[in-house]
Amino acid sequence: MANISGSKNIESVDYNAIEAMESFNKFVKKKNTFLFSITAIFLTLYILLPILAFQPVLQQKFFGNITGVWVYSAGLFIMTIVLCTVYVKKASSFDKAAAAVLAEYYEKGGK
Protein backbone atom coordinates (compact mmCIF):
# COMPACT_ATOMS: atom_id res chain seq x y z
CA MET A 1 0.00 0.00 0.00
CA ALA A 2 3.04 2.24 0.31
CA ASN A 3 2.75 3.46 -3.24
CA ILE A 4 -1.01 3.70 -3.36
CA SER A 5 -0.96 7.46 -3.61
CA GLY A 6 0.97 6.96 -6.82
CA SER A 7 -2.04 5.34 -8.43
CA LYS A 8 -3.98 7.83 -10.56
CA ASN A 9 -7.35 6.43 -9.64
CA ILE A 10 -6.83 6.95 -5.95
CA GLU A 11 -5.21 10.35 -6.09
CA SER A 12 -8.41 11.90 -7.27
CA VAL A 13 -10.30 10.89 -4.14
CA ASP A 14 -10.44 13.69 -1.56
CA TYR A 15 -10.32 11.71 1.67
CA ASN A 16 -10.48 14.82 3.83
CA ALA A 17 -13.73 15.81 2.18
CA ILE A 18 -15.27 12.40 2.81
CA GLU A 19 -13.99 12.35 6.39
CA ALA A 20 -15.58 15.73 7.01
CA MET A 21 -19.01 14.58 5.81
CA GLU A 22 -21.66 14.29 8.48
CA SER A 23 -23.11 11.11 6.99
CA PHE A 24 -19.68 9.45 7.08
CA ASN A 25 -19.06 10.26 10.73
CA LYS A 26 -22.55 9.21 11.73
CA PHE A 27 -22.09 5.88 9.96
CA VAL A 28 -18.64 5.20 11.44
CA LYS A 29 -19.80 6.09 14.93
CA LYS A 30 -22.80 3.79 14.66
CA LYS A 31 -20.66 0.99 13.27
CA ASN A 32 -17.92 1.30 15.90
CA THR A 33 -20.44 1.46 18.74
CA PHE A 34 -21.98 -1.77 17.50
CA LEU A 35 -18.62 -3.53 16.94
CA PHE A 36 -17.03 -2.56 20.23
CA SER A 37 -20.04 -3.17 22.44
CA ILE A 38 -20.54 -6.68 21.01
CA THR A 39 -16.78 -7.33 21.30
CA ALA A 40 -16.83 -6.26 24.96
CA ILE A 41 -19.77 -8.59 25.61
CA PHE A 42 -18.31 -11.71 24.02
CA LEU A 43 -14.85 -11.18 25.50
CA THR A 44 -16.39 -10.83 28.96
CA LEU A 45 -18.52 -13.97 28.57
CA TYR A 46 -15.46 -15.79 27.23
CA ILE A 47 -13.03 -14.84 29.98
CA LEU A 48 -15.63 -15.78 32.61
CA LEU A 49 -15.14 -19.41 31.55
CA PRO A 50 -11.62 -19.90 32.99
CA ILE A 51 -12.67 -17.88 36.05
CA LEU A 52 -15.96 -19.64 36.81
CA ALA A 53 -14.55 -23.03 35.77
CA PHE A 54 -12.77 -23.24 39.10
CA GLN A 55 -15.87 -22.23 41.09
CA PRO A 56 -18.55 -24.62 42.39
CA VAL A 57 -21.17 -23.07 40.11
CA LEU A 58 -19.73 -24.58 36.92
CA GLN A 59 -18.27 -27.65 38.59
CA GLN A 60 -21.64 -29.04 39.57
CA LYS A 61 -23.51 -31.46 37.35
CA PHE A 62 -26.12 -29.95 35.08
CA PHE A 63 -27.45 -32.94 33.10
CA GLY A 64 -26.53 -36.42 34.26
CA ASN A 65 -22.76 -36.38 34.52
CA ILE A 66 -22.37 -33.37 32.23
CA THR A 67 -20.91 -30.60 34.38
CA GLY A 68 -21.41 -26.85 34.10
CA VAL A 69 -18.09 -26.18 32.35
CA TRP A 70 -19.15 -28.24 29.32
CA VAL A 71 -22.56 -26.58 29.20
CA TYR A 72 -21.00 -23.09 29.47
CA SER A 73 -18.46 -24.00 26.74
CA ALA A 74 -21.25 -25.25 24.49
CA GLY A 75 -22.95 -21.91 25.16
CA LEU A 76 -19.80 -20.09 23.97
CA PHE A 77 -19.76 -22.18 20.77
CA ILE A 78 -23.39 -21.29 20.10
CA MET A 79 -22.67 -17.64 20.95
CA THR A 80 -19.85 -17.64 18.38
CA ILE A 81 -22.08 -18.99 15.61
CA VAL A 82 -24.92 -16.61 16.50
CA LEU A 83 -22.69 -13.50 16.71
CA CYS A 84 -21.00 -14.49 13.45
CA THR A 85 -24.40 -14.62 11.74
CA VAL A 86 -25.46 -11.34 13.38
CA TYR A 87 -22.28 -9.66 12.14
CA VAL A 88 -22.70 -10.81 8.56
CA LYS A 89 -26.31 -9.51 8.55
CA LYS A 90 -25.37 -6.22 10.18
CA ALA A 91 -22.33 -5.75 7.93
CA SER A 92 -24.43 -5.76 4.79
CA SER A 93 -26.35 -2.81 6.20
CA PHE A 94 -23.01 -1.11 6.88
CA ASP A 95 -22.04 -1.83 3.26
CA LYS A 96 -25.14 0.03 2.15
CA ALA A 97 -24.38 2.95 4.47
CA ALA A 98 -20.80 3.14 3.17
CA ALA A 99 -22.01 3.03 -0.42
CA ALA A 100 -24.50 5.82 0.36
CA VAL A 101 -21.73 7.97 1.80
CA LEU A 102 -19.60 7.48 -1.30
CA ALA A 103 -22.57 8.14 -3.58
CA GLU A 104 -23.23 11.39 -1.72
CA TYR A 105 -19.57 12.36 -2.08
CA TYR A 106 -19.50 11.74 -5.83
CA GLU A 107 -22.81 13.55 -6.23
CA LYS A 108 -21.40 16.62 -4.52
CA GLY A 109 -18.77 16.76 -7.21
CA GLY A 110 -16.02 14.51 -5.89
CA LYS A 111 -14.29 12.97 -8.86
Next chain:
Amino acid sequence: MNLVSVGFFLAIVSLTLVVTFIAAKRTSSAADFYTAGGGLKGWQNGFAIAGDYLSAAAFLGVSGAIALTGFDGFFFSVGYVVANLVLLYVIAEPMRNLGRYTLADMLTARFNEKRIRGVAASGTIIIVILYMIAQLVGAGALIKLLFGIEYWIAVLIVGVMMTTYVLFGGMTATSWVQIIKASLLLFGTGVLATLVLMKFDFSLMKMFDTIATDHGEKFLVPGMKYTSTIDSVSMMMALVLGTSGLPHILMRFFTVKDAKTARSSISWTTWITAIFFSLTIFLGFGALNFVGIDKILAESKAGNTAAPLLANFLGGDVLMAFIGAVAFATILAVVSGLVLTGASAISHDIYGEIIKGGKLTEKQQVVAARTGSISIAIVSIILALFAQNLNVSFLVSFAFCIGASANLPVILYTIYWKKFNSTGAITAMVTGLVSCLVLGAMGPNVWSPVEGAAIFVGNPIVPLAVPAIITIPLGFIAGYLGTVLSSNKVPQEEADRIYKEIRVKANTGISVSDISH
Protein backbone atom coordinates in the same frame (compact mmCIF):
# COMPACT_ATOMS: atom_id res chain seq x y z
CA MET B 1 5.25 -48.96 7.95
CA ASN B 2 2.66 -50.99 6.10
CA LEU B 3 1.48 -50.78 2.50
CA VAL B 4 -1.76 -48.94 3.28
CA SER B 5 0.17 -46.20 5.09
CA VAL B 6 2.57 -45.87 2.18
CA GLY B 7 -0.40 -45.68 -0.18
CA PHE B 8 -2.13 -42.84 1.68
CA PHE B 9 1.20 -41.06 2.20
CA LEU B 10 2.00 -41.17 -1.52
CA ALA B 11 -1.54 -40.14 -2.42
CA ILE B 12 -1.20 -36.99 -0.30
CA VAL B 13 2.23 -36.21 -1.70
CA SER B 14 1.15 -36.64 -5.33
CA LEU B 15 -2.14 -34.75 -4.91
CA THR B 16 -0.36 -31.76 -3.38
CA LEU B 17 2.32 -31.85 -6.07
CA VAL B 18 -0.32 -31.79 -8.82
CA VAL B 19 -1.88 -28.78 -7.10
CA THR B 20 1.53 -27.10 -6.94
CA PHE B 21 2.14 -27.83 -10.62
CA ILE B 22 -1.16 -26.21 -11.62
CA ALA B 23 -0.59 -23.29 -9.24
CA ALA B 24 2.91 -22.72 -10.60
CA LYS B 25 1.46 -21.78 -14.00
CA ARG B 26 -0.58 -19.05 -12.34
CA THR B 27 2.26 -17.68 -10.24
CA SER B 28 4.19 -15.05 -12.14
CA SER B 29 3.93 -11.76 -10.24
CA ALA B 30 4.72 -10.80 -6.65
CA ALA B 31 0.97 -10.43 -5.97
CA ASP B 32 0.41 -13.98 -7.25
CA PHE B 33 3.20 -15.23 -5.03
CA TYR B 34 2.18 -13.52 -1.78
CA THR B 35 -1.60 -13.28 -2.10
CA ALA B 36 -2.67 -15.59 -4.95
CA GLY B 37 -3.41 -12.37 -6.83
CA GLY B 38 -6.16 -11.56 -4.32
CA GLY B 39 -8.36 -13.96 -6.25
CA LEU B 40 -9.51 -16.51 -3.67
CA LYS B 41 -13.24 -16.96 -3.09
CA GLY B 42 -14.73 -16.60 0.38
CA TRP B 43 -15.21 -20.32 0.97
CA GLN B 44 -11.72 -21.11 -0.32
CA ASN B 45 -10.06 -18.62 1.97
CA GLY B 46 -12.38 -19.73 4.80
CA PHE B 47 -11.18 -23.32 4.47
CA ALA B 48 -7.57 -22.13 4.18
CA ILE B 49 -7.83 -20.02 7.38
CA ALA B 50 -9.46 -22.99 9.12
CA GLY B 51 -6.49 -24.99 7.85
CA ASP B 52 -4.15 -22.53 9.55
CA TYR B 53 -6.05 -22.90 12.84
CA LEU B 54 -6.15 -26.67 12.66
CA SER B 55 -2.44 -27.27 13.00
CA ALA B 56 -1.08 -30.57 14.23
CA ALA B 57 -1.01 -28.97 17.67
CA ALA B 58 -4.74 -28.34 17.43
CA PHE B 59 -5.72 -31.70 15.96
CA LEU B 60 -3.36 -34.14 17.67
CA GLY B 61 -2.50 -31.92 20.65
CA VAL B 62 -6.04 -31.01 21.71
CA SER B 63 -7.49 -34.52 21.35
CA GLY B 64 -4.50 -35.87 23.28
CA ALA B 65 -4.86 -33.20 25.95
CA ILE B 66 -8.56 -34.01 26.45
CA ALA B 67 -7.73 -37.72 26.70
CA LEU B 68 -5.08 -37.06 29.34
CA THR B 69 -6.44 -34.08 31.27
CA GLY B 70 -10.17 -33.98 30.51
CA PHE B 71 -11.75 -30.53 30.45
CA ASP B 72 -8.40 -28.74 30.73
CA GLY B 73 -7.66 -29.88 27.17
CA PHE B 74 -10.97 -28.50 25.96
CA PHE B 75 -10.03 -24.95 27.06
CA PHE B 76 -7.97 -24.75 23.85
CA SER B 77 -10.96 -25.69 21.70
CA VAL B 78 -13.08 -22.90 23.19
CA GLY B 79 -10.24 -20.38 22.73
CA TYR B 80 -9.70 -21.21 19.06
CA VAL B 81 -13.41 -20.97 18.28
CA VAL B 82 -14.15 -17.66 20.04
CA ALA B 83 -10.99 -16.17 18.47
CA ASN B 84 -12.93 -16.07 15.19
CA LEU B 85 -15.15 -13.33 16.58
CA VAL B 86 -12.23 -11.03 17.37
CA LEU B 87 -10.99 -11.44 13.81
CA LEU B 88 -14.45 -10.91 12.36
CA TYR B 89 -15.54 -7.93 14.47
CA VAL B 90 -12.41 -5.78 14.65
CA ILE B 91 -9.63 -7.05 12.39
CA ALA B 92 -10.61 -8.75 9.10
CA GLU B 93 -12.25 -5.94 7.14
CA PRO B 94 -9.99 -2.99 8.03
CA MET B 95 -7.01 -5.29 7.46
CA ARG B 96 -8.23 -6.13 3.95
CA ASN B 97 -9.00 -2.48 3.24
CA LEU B 98 -5.61 -1.14 4.34
CA GLY B 99 -3.02 -3.80 3.59
CA ARG B 100 -1.32 -5.25 0.57
CA TYR B 101 0.96 -8.24 1.30
CA THR B 102 2.04 -8.02 4.93
CA LEU B 103 1.20 -6.64 8.36
CA ALA B 104 4.00 -4.09 7.87
CA ASP B 105 2.30 -2.85 4.68
CA MET B 106 -0.82 -2.12 6.67
CA LEU B 107 1.11 -0.26 9.42
CA THR B 108 3.19 1.74 6.96
CA ALA B 109 0.02 2.83 5.18
CA ARG B 110 -0.31 5.10 8.21
CA PHE B 111 3.32 5.58 9.29
CA ASN B 112 5.54 5.55 6.25
CA GLU B 113 8.79 4.92 8.12
CA LYS B 114 11.37 2.23 7.58
CA ARG B 115 11.82 1.58 11.30
CA ILE B 116 8.12 0.64 11.62
CA ARG B 117 8.44 -1.82 8.78
CA GLY B 118 11.67 -3.19 10.22
CA VAL B 119 10.23 -3.84 13.67
CA ALA B 120 7.00 -5.34 12.32
CA ALA B 121 8.91 -7.60 9.93
CA SER B 122 11.28 -8.73 12.70
CA GLY B 123 8.29 -9.61 14.88
CA THR B 124 6.80 -11.62 12.03
CA ILE B 125 10.06 -13.51 11.47
CA ILE B 126 10.37 -14.34 15.18
CA ILE B 127 6.78 -15.61 15.39
CA VAL B 128 7.21 -17.65 12.21
CA ILE B 129 10.46 -19.28 13.40
CA LEU B 130 9.09 -20.13 16.87
CA TYR B 131 5.90 -21.59 15.40
CA MET B 132 7.80 -23.46 12.73
CA ILE B 133 10.32 -25.10 15.10
CA ALA B 134 7.43 -26.38 17.20
CA GLN B 135 5.65 -27.74 14.11
CA LEU B 136 8.76 -29.31 12.56
CA VAL B 137 9.95 -30.98 15.76
CA GLY B 138 6.42 -32.28 16.34
CA ALA B 139 6.25 -33.42 12.73
CA GLY B 140 9.53 -35.28 12.90
CA ALA B 141 8.48 -37.12 16.05
CA LEU B 142 5.04 -37.92 14.68
CA ILE B 143 6.21 -39.20 11.31
CA LYS B 144 8.82 -41.27 13.06
CA LEU B 145 6.06 -42.80 15.12
CA LEU B 146 3.53 -43.29 12.32
CA PHE B 147 5.80 -44.44 9.55
CA GLY B 148 8.91 -45.56 11.40
CA ILE B 149 11.18 -43.12 9.55
CA GLU B 150 14.24 -41.61 11.31
CA TYR B 151 13.64 -38.17 12.84
CA TRP B 152 16.13 -36.29 10.65
CA ILE B 153 14.82 -37.88 7.46
CA ALA B 154 11.26 -37.02 8.47
CA VAL B 155 12.21 -33.37 9.07
CA LEU B 156 13.98 -33.25 5.72
CA ILE B 157 10.98 -34.75 3.89
CA VAL B 158 8.64 -32.18 5.41
CA GLY B 159 11.20 -29.43 4.74
CA VAL B 160 11.61 -30.33 1.08
CA MET B 161 7.86 -30.65 0.52
CA MET B 162 7.00 -27.30 2.11
CA THR B 163 9.74 -25.54 0.17
CA THR B 164 8.52 -27.09 -3.07
CA TYR B 165 4.92 -25.92 -2.61
CA VAL B 166 5.92 -22.37 -1.71
CA LEU B 167 8.76 -22.00 -4.19
CA PHE B 168 6.76 -23.04 -7.25
CA GLY B 169 3.16 -22.48 -6.32
CA GLY B 170 3.34 -19.51 -3.91
CA MET B 171 0.15 -18.57 -2.12
CA THR B 172 -2.09 -20.39 -4.62
CA ALA B 173 -0.47 -23.76 -3.91
CA THR B 174 -0.22 -23.06 -0.19
CA SER B 175 -3.91 -22.15 -0.02
CA TRP B 176 -5.03 -25.23 -1.94
CA VAL B 177 -2.88 -27.52 0.18
CA GLN B 178 -4.63 -25.93 3.20
CA ILE B 179 -8.07 -26.38 1.63
CA ILE B 180 -7.43 -30.06 0.82
CA LYS B 181 -6.03 -30.70 4.26
CA ALA B 182 -8.87 -28.90 6.08
CA SER B 183 -11.45 -30.94 4.12
CA LEU B 184 -9.65 -34.23 4.81
CA LEU B 185 -9.25 -33.34 8.47
CA LEU B 186 -12.91 -32.41 8.85
CA PHE B 187 -13.92 -35.66 7.15
CA GLY B 188 -11.50 -37.79 9.19
CA THR B 189 -12.55 -36.25 12.51
CA GLY B 190 -16.20 -36.63 11.52
CA VAL B 191 -15.69 -40.35 10.89
CA LEU B 192 -13.83 -40.87 14.17
CA ALA B 193 -16.39 -38.91 16.19
CA THR B 194 -19.31 -40.80 14.64
CA LEU B 195 -17.68 -44.16 15.36
CA VAL B 196 -17.03 -43.11 18.97
CA LEU B 197 -20.62 -41.94 19.41
CA MET B 198 -21.84 -45.21 17.92
CA LYS B 199 -20.00 -47.10 20.65
CA PHE B 200 -21.98 -45.05 23.17
CA ASP B 201 -25.31 -45.74 21.38
CA PHE B 202 -25.29 -42.12 20.12
CA SER B 203 -25.84 -40.86 23.64
CA LEU B 204 -23.81 -37.96 24.97
CA MET B 205 -25.07 -38.77 28.47
CA LYS B 206 -23.82 -42.32 28.22
CA MET B 207 -20.37 -41.14 27.15
CA PHE B 208 -20.09 -38.78 30.12
CA ASP B 209 -21.46 -41.50 32.47
CA THR B 210 -18.83 -43.97 31.26
CA ILE B 211 -16.02 -41.43 31.65
CA ALA B 212 -17.24 -40.50 35.17
CA THR B 213 -17.59 -44.08 36.43
CA ASP B 214 -14.67 -45.77 34.65
CA HIS B 215 -12.11 -42.98 34.69
CA GLY B 216 -13.15 -40.60 37.43
CA GLU B 217 -15.11 -37.38 37.73
CA LYS B 218 -11.87 -35.38 37.63
CA PHE B 219 -12.03 -35.60 33.81
CA LEU B 220 -15.30 -33.69 33.80
CA VAL B 221 -14.01 -30.53 35.48
CA PRO B 222 -10.82 -28.47 35.12
CA GLY B 223 -7.92 -28.98 37.50
CA MET B 224 -5.88 -31.89 36.12
CA LYS B 225 -3.50 -29.55 34.31
CA TYR B 226 -4.50 -26.02 35.27
CA THR B 227 -4.73 -25.59 38.99
CA SER B 228 -4.88 -21.82 39.21
CA THR B 229 -7.43 -19.48 37.73
CA ILE B 230 -4.78 -16.93 36.75
CA ASP B 231 -2.78 -19.45 34.72
CA SER B 232 -5.79 -20.53 32.68
CA VAL B 233 -7.09 -16.97 32.27
CA SER B 234 -3.67 -15.93 30.95
CA MET B 235 -3.56 -18.83 28.50
CA MET B 236 -7.12 -18.14 27.31
CA MET B 237 -6.29 -14.45 26.73
CA ALA B 238 -3.32 -15.43 24.57
CA LEU B 239 -5.50 -17.78 22.49
CA VAL B 240 -8.41 -15.45 21.82
CA LEU B 241 -6.38 -12.29 21.20
CA GLY B 242 -3.25 -13.89 19.76
CA THR B 243 -5.00 -15.37 16.75
CA SER B 244 -5.72 -11.84 15.51
CA GLY B 245 -2.02 -11.00 15.71
CA LEU B 246 -0.55 -14.07 14.01
CA PRO B 247 1.04 -12.90 10.75
CA HIS B 248 0.22 -16.05 8.78
CA ILE B 249 -3.48 -15.61 9.63
CA LEU B 250 -3.45 -11.86 8.89
CA MET B 251 -1.80 -12.45 5.53
CA ARG B 252 -4.77 -14.58 4.48
CA PHE B 253 -7.00 -11.51 4.36
CA PHE B 254 -4.98 -10.17 1.45
CA THR B 255 -5.82 -13.22 -0.70
CA VAL B 256 -9.40 -12.02 -1.25
CA LYS B 257 -10.59 -9.12 -3.35
CA ASP B 258 -12.52 -7.03 -0.82
CA ALA B 259 -13.79 -6.64 2.74
CA LYS B 260 -17.02 -8.45 1.92
CA THR B 261 -15.10 -11.55 0.86
CA ALA B 262 -12.83 -11.27 3.92
CA ARG B 263 -16.01 -11.31 6.00
CA SER B 264 -17.42 -14.37 4.29
CA SER B 265 -14.03 -16.10 4.68
CA ILE B 266 -14.20 -15.78 8.45
CA SER B 267 -17.82 -16.81 8.44
CA TRP B 268 -16.78 -20.09 6.77
CA THR B 269 -13.86 -20.47 9.16
CA THR B 270 -16.17 -19.97 12.14
CA TRP B 271 -18.48 -22.79 11.09
CA ILE B 272 -15.64 -25.16 10.19
CA THR B 273 -13.73 -24.59 13.42
CA ALA B 274 -16.88 -24.72 15.57
CA ILE B 275 -17.75 -28.13 14.10
CA PHE B 276 -14.21 -29.44 14.27
CA PHE B 277 -13.53 -28.36 17.85
CA SER B 278 -16.87 -29.73 19.06
CA LEU B 279 -15.75 -33.09 17.73
CA THR B 280 -12.51 -32.96 19.74
CA ILE B 281 -14.58 -34.00 22.80
CA PHE B 282 -15.37 -37.33 21.14
CA LEU B 283 -11.80 -37.83 19.95
CA GLY B 284 -10.42 -37.08 23.39
CA PHE B 285 -12.89 -39.05 25.47
CA GLY B 286 -12.94 -41.83 22.86
CA ALA B 287 -9.17 -42.19 23.12
CA LEU B 288 -9.34 -42.08 26.93
CA ASN B 289 -11.98 -44.78 27.07
CA PHE B 290 -10.99 -47.13 24.25
CA VAL B 291 -7.21 -46.69 24.04
CA GLY B 292 -6.51 -45.88 27.69
CA ILE B 293 -4.09 -43.47 29.34
CA ASP B 294 -1.28 -46.00 29.76
CA LYS B 295 -1.16 -46.86 26.08
CA ILE B 296 -1.37 -43.19 25.02
CA LEU B 297 1.43 -42.19 27.42
CA ALA B 298 3.58 -45.11 26.30
CA GLU B 299 3.66 -43.67 22.77
CA SER B 300 3.96 -39.97 23.57
CA LYS B 301 4.13 -38.06 26.84
CA ALA B 302 2.08 -35.17 25.44
CA GLY B 303 -0.61 -37.55 24.14
CA ASN B 304 0.06 -36.54 20.52
CA THR B 305 -0.82 -39.96 19.16
CA ALA B 306 -4.16 -40.31 20.94
CA ALA B 307 -6.11 -39.65 17.72
CA PRO B 308 -4.19 -42.12 15.50
CA LEU B 309 -4.37 -44.77 18.25
CA LEU B 310 -8.12 -44.21 18.53
CA ALA B 311 -8.38 -44.61 14.75
CA ASN B 312 -6.55 -47.91 15.03
CA PHE B 313 -9.01 -49.16 17.64
CA LEU B 314 -12.07 -48.02 15.68
CA GLY B 315 -11.10 -48.87 12.13
CA GLY B 316 -7.91 -50.88 12.22
CA ASP B 317 -4.82 -50.26 10.13
CA VAL B 318 -6.68 -48.61 7.27
CA LEU B 319 -8.32 -45.89 9.36
CA MET B 320 -5.11 -45.36 11.31
CA ALA B 321 -3.14 -45.00 8.09
CA PHE B 322 -5.72 -42.50 6.82
CA ILE B 323 -5.63 -40.41 9.99
CA GLY B 324 -1.82 -40.59 9.94
CA ALA B 325 -1.80 -39.30 6.37
CA VAL B 326 -4.21 -36.50 7.32
CA ALA B 327 -1.91 -35.52 10.21
CA PHE B 328 0.99 -35.48 7.75
CA ALA B 329 -0.98 -33.24 5.37
CA THR B 330 -1.84 -30.98 8.31
CA ILE B 331 1.78 -30.47 9.17
CA LEU B 332 2.79 -29.84 5.55
CA ALA B 333 0.03 -27.28 5.03
CA VAL B 334 0.75 -25.30 8.19
CA VAL B 335 4.52 -25.14 7.70
CA SER B 336 4.08 -24.05 4.07
CA GLY B 337 1.94 -21.13 5.20
CA LEU B 338 4.63 -20.22 7.68
CA VAL B 339 7.41 -20.35 5.08
CA LEU B 340 5.43 -18.04 2.82
CA THR B 341 4.74 -15.59 5.66
CA GLY B 342 8.39 -15.58 6.70
CA ALA B 343 9.41 -14.97 3.09
CA SER B 344 7.01 -12.02 2.84
CA ALA B 345 8.71 -10.36 5.81
CA ILE B 346 12.27 -11.05 4.63
CA SER B 347 11.87 -10.50 0.90
CA HIS B 348 9.10 -7.94 0.61
CA ASP B 349 9.47 -5.92 3.83
CA ILE B 350 13.17 -6.08 4.62
CA TYR B 351 14.81 -6.57 1.23
CA GLY B 352 12.32 -5.02 -1.19
CA GLU B 353 10.98 -2.09 0.80
CA ILE B 354 13.68 -1.26 3.36
CA ILE B 355 16.93 -2.10 1.55
CA LYS B 356 15.82 -1.42 -2.02
CA GLY B 357 13.33 1.33 -1.15
CA GLY B 358 10.45 -0.41 -2.97
CA LYS B 359 12.20 -0.03 -6.31
CA LEU B 360 12.32 -3.69 -7.36
CA THR B 361 10.84 -4.77 -10.68
CA GLU B 362 8.11 -7.39 -10.67
CA LYS B 363 10.59 -10.04 -11.74
CA GLN B 364 13.13 -9.07 -9.06
CA GLN B 365 10.38 -9.24 -6.44
CA VAL B 366 9.51 -12.80 -7.40
CA VAL B 367 13.16 -13.83 -7.34
CA ALA B 368 13.53 -12.20 -3.92
CA ALA B 369 10.40 -13.97 -2.66
CA ARG B 370 11.74 -17.36 -3.75
CA THR B 371 15.17 -16.70 -2.25
CA GLY B 372 13.52 -15.63 1.01
CA SER B 373 11.43 -18.81 1.07
CA ILE B 374 14.47 -21.02 0.68
CA SER B 375 16.38 -19.12 3.37
CA ILE B 376 13.62 -19.34 5.95
CA ALA B 377 13.09 -23.03 5.17
CA ILE B 378 16.79 -23.86 5.59
CA VAL B 379 17.11 -21.95 8.87
CA SER B 380 14.00 -23.66 10.27
CA ILE B 381 15.12 -27.14 9.21
CA ILE B 382 18.54 -26.67 10.82
CA LEU B 383 16.99 -25.38 14.06
CA ALA B 384 14.50 -28.25 14.08
CA LEU B 385 17.30 -30.79 13.66
CA PHE B 386 19.08 -29.35 16.71
CA ALA B 387 15.90 -29.15 18.77
CA GLN B 388 15.01 -32.81 18.32
CA ASN B 389 15.28 -33.77 21.97
CA LEU B 390 13.75 -30.63 23.44
CA ASN B 391 10.12 -30.33 24.39
CA VAL B 392 9.30 -27.32 22.23
CA SER B 393 5.52 -27.58 21.77
CA PHE B 394 5.11 -24.62 24.15
CA LEU B 395 6.68 -22.37 21.49
CA VAL B 396 3.27 -22.24 19.81
CA SER B 397 1.83 -20.59 22.91
CA PHE B 398 4.75 -18.11 22.82
CA ALA B 399 3.77 -17.24 19.24
CA PHE B 400 0.17 -16.58 20.33
CA CYS B 401 1.44 -14.48 23.22
CA ILE B 402 3.60 -12.32 20.92
CA GLY B 403 0.73 -11.99 18.45
CA ALA B 404 -1.57 -10.73 21.20
CA SER B 405 0.99 -8.49 22.96
CA ALA B 406 3.09 -7.05 20.13
CA ASN B 407 0.85 -7.08 17.04
CA LEU B 408 -2.73 -6.71 18.23
CA PRO B 409 -2.25 -3.42 20.17
CA VAL B 410 -0.49 -1.76 17.26
CA ILE B 411 -3.10 -2.99 14.74
CA LEU B 412 -5.99 -1.69 16.84
CA TYR B 413 -4.34 1.67 17.57
CA THR B 414 -3.42 2.12 13.90
CA ILE B 415 -6.99 1.59 12.75
CA TYR B 416 -8.97 3.19 15.55
CA TRP B 417 -6.86 5.77 17.43
CA LYS B 418 -6.41 9.20 15.89
CA LYS B 419 -3.57 10.41 18.14
CA PHE B 420 -1.46 7.27 17.75
CA ASN B 421 2.02 8.00 16.36
CA SER B 422 4.97 6.07 15.01
CA THR B 423 6.96 6.20 18.27
CA GLY B 424 3.95 4.65 20.02
CA ALA B 425 3.88 1.93 17.37
CA ILE B 426 7.54 1.11 17.96
CA THR B 427 7.25 1.07 21.77
CA ALA B 428 4.11 -1.12 21.60
CA MET B 429 5.69 -3.71 19.30
CA VAL B 430 9.07 -3.82 21.03
CA THR B 431 7.58 -3.96 24.54
CA GLY B 432 5.07 -6.69 23.59
CA LEU B 433 7.71 -8.79 21.88
CA VAL B 434 10.48 -8.41 24.46
CA SER B 435 8.19 -8.91 27.47
CA CYS B 436 6.78 -12.16 25.99
CA LEU B 437 10.24 -13.52 25.23
CA VAL B 438 11.78 -12.47 28.57
CA LEU B 439 8.89 -13.48 30.84
CA GLY B 440 8.38 -16.65 28.80
CA ALA B 441 12.05 -17.55 29.11
CA MET B 442 11.80 -17.18 32.90
CA GLY B 443 8.65 -19.34 33.05
CA PRO B 444 7.90 -22.97 33.83
CA ASN B 445 8.14 -24.10 30.19
CA VAL B 446 11.83 -23.29 30.20
CA TRP B 447 12.70 -23.89 33.86
CA SER B 448 11.60 -26.85 35.93
CA PRO B 449 13.10 -28.34 39.10
CA VAL B 450 12.38 -31.78 37.62
CA GLU B 451 15.08 -32.81 35.18
CA GLY B 452 13.78 -33.36 31.64
CA ALA B 453 10.44 -31.62 32.27
CA ALA B 454 11.67 -28.37 30.73
CA ILE B 455 14.76 -27.11 28.91
CA PHE B 456 16.73 -26.07 32.02
CA VAL B 457 16.72 -27.39 35.56
CA GLY B 458 15.82 -24.78 38.17
CA ASN B 459 12.90 -22.91 39.66
CA PRO B 460 10.91 -20.72 37.26
CA ILE B 461 11.04 -17.03 38.29
CA VAL B 462 7.73 -16.28 36.57
CA PRO B 463 5.03 -18.77 37.58
CA LEU B 464 2.90 -18.28 34.44
CA ALA B 465 3.26 -20.75 31.56
CA VAL B 466 1.90 -18.13 29.16
CA PRO B 467 2.57 -14.58 30.44
CA ALA B 468 -0.18 -13.00 28.28
CA ILE B 469 -2.07 -11.57 31.25
CA ILE B 470 0.94 -9.33 31.94
CA THR B 471 2.30 -8.79 28.44
CA ILE B 472 -0.93 -7.84 26.62
CA PRO B 473 -1.63 -4.88 28.96
CA LEU B 474 2.08 -3.98 28.70
CA GLY B 475 1.81 -3.81 24.90
CA PHE B 476 -1.23 -1.55 25.07
CA ILE B 477 0.26 0.68 27.80
CA ALA B 478 3.57 1.01 25.96
CA GLY B 479 1.75 2.08 22.79
CA TYR B 480 -0.20 4.67 24.77
CA LEU B 481 2.79 6.05 26.67
CA GLY B 482 5.03 6.03 23.59
CA THR B 483 2.45 8.16 21.83
CA VAL B 484 1.63 10.70 24.54
CA LEU B 485 5.24 11.13 25.67
CA SER B 486 6.71 11.70 22.22
CA SER B 487 6.19 14.29 19.56
CA ASN B 488 5.02 13.41 16.08
CA LYS B 489 7.71 12.76 13.49
CA VAL B 490 5.56 14.43 10.86
CA PRO B 491 3.76 17.77 11.19
CA GLN B 492 0.41 17.49 12.98
CA GLU B 493 -1.53 18.51 9.87
CA GLU B 494 0.08 15.79 7.80
CA ALA B 495 -0.57 13.18 10.52
CA ASP B 496 -4.24 14.21 10.67
CA ARG B 497 -4.55 14.04 6.90
CA ILE B 498 -3.15 10.51 6.81
CA TYR B 499 -5.38 9.34 9.63
CA LYS B 500 -8.44 10.72 7.84
CA GLU B 501 -7.40 8.83 4.74
CA ILE B 502 -6.96 5.62 6.78
CA ARG B 503 -10.32 6.13 8.44
CA VAL B 504 -12.11 6.54 5.11
CA LYS B 505 -10.32 3.61 3.50
CA ALA B 506 -10.86 1.27 6.48
CA ASN B 507 -14.55 2.04 6.68
CA THR B 508 -15.50 2.25 3.03
CA GLY B 509 -12.97 0.02 1.29
CA ILE B 510 -12.71 2.75 -1.33
CA SER B 511 -9.05 2.17 -2.22
CA VAL B 512 -9.43 -1.58 -2.60
CA SER B 513 -12.48 -1.43 -4.83
CA ASP B 514 -10.90 1.27 -6.99
CA ILE B 515 -7.82 -0.83 -7.56
CA SER B 516 -9.74 -3.90 -8.59
CA HIS B 517 -11.96 -2.02 -11.04
